[in-house]
Amino acid sequence: MTQVFETFGQQELRAALGRFATGVAVITTVADGEPVGMTVNSLCSVSLDPPMLLFCVGHRSQLHPLFAAASHFAVHVLSAQQVQVCQQFARPGRSRFGDLPWQPGQTGAPVLEDALVAWECAAERVIPAGDHDIVLASVRHLHPVRGNDPLLFFAGGFHNL
Template identity: 35%
Template structure:
């Protein structure tokens, strides 16, 4: 296999290379003093088992994260492969992403997204500035598996499935 030439690390070149790496897709939700809020995150990861910690990255330009940050608890919904429309809704600009989404409140009042694979309820532990993003660390206070299905992933600038990524398709299918 021929190696592609290396180049100076520019934002565009870095984005081009990194978009070939598939990421899982989650919705972060909270009941805030300004109403229910949600945002889509593609940088979500497990950090620790004891205590149960997860992390995700939020762009510094996010207008939704400041509202979610102020909530005592927030939810993380792991999206399923058949939830591409919900993913697009949560990625849309503006604070009213949950308008028209039939979410339900958890026992703690945190919005639970419909049809997700799992729902985690978390409390914020720390934030770390990292370039043009913030790394958020959260302690998981409750976790529920809600359905058995493939996860939704994002790769090559589109939604798809793990099977699509494994097949070696240059363009991950959506649909």
């Protein structure tokens, strides 16, 4: 490293964080009787016993209040062929499902049919953290792994293995 920033702005921090490759996930739930979903890359395993994971939702997101209040949701890892699904769930507005095939899961959360893997979860705690909330969840149901090439996000673009 040749340069160190003692002070930096959001743009520099965002560029630096973009050097960390992440998987891409879609989180879904039901709000007011309608399926809603959003794209995240802040998914993290927390514990195997008991099985737990977390994701983050930004305070500025239109869907923040819905996910912060949700009791159950489904978490889907997207495949390298699902860039369009990622973009569909990242766009503004509540209605993002379009004609994507899904079924209600055991918890009632919408489960997308073509994800690499899906977990149905129960919300355990919402933890405020800066301009986001961390949603800590227990895994209640596992939908089997299908395929093997995940969608990756790195340096502002989509990639695969």
